Amino acid sequence: MAVLKTTSHTISVTVEDGAIRVEPDTLVMSSQDEVQWAGTSARGFTIEFEGRSPFAERALSHALAQGKRRPASTGRFKYTVISAANPQLKLDPVIIVEDPPTPHP
DSSP states (O other), X not given: OOOOOOOEEEEEEEEOSSOEEEESSEEEEETTOEEEEEEXXXXXXXXXXXXXXXXXXXXXXXXXXXXXXXOSSXXXXXXXXXXXXXXXXXXXXEEEEEOOOOOOO
């Protein structure tokens, strides 16, 4: 039986005085993959999912967001990155979680 390879994705988050940038702004991943958010500056941020979350938690602190997470469900998930220093500063990217590819023998 073939084994599926787990891919690890990193979403880069840059929080500046008046803007937040996220790369990629739309991540497409498999439910077998892992994802983590990495800040590119010393400025903190939190992650909040709109509606349901692909993870156990709907909101992730800066520390939790930096750890690798594997989704528990598939679908399209809009989330908000919120600046810790200025909660009015927000950005709304997307994660799309698909079923894993079928392994070939």
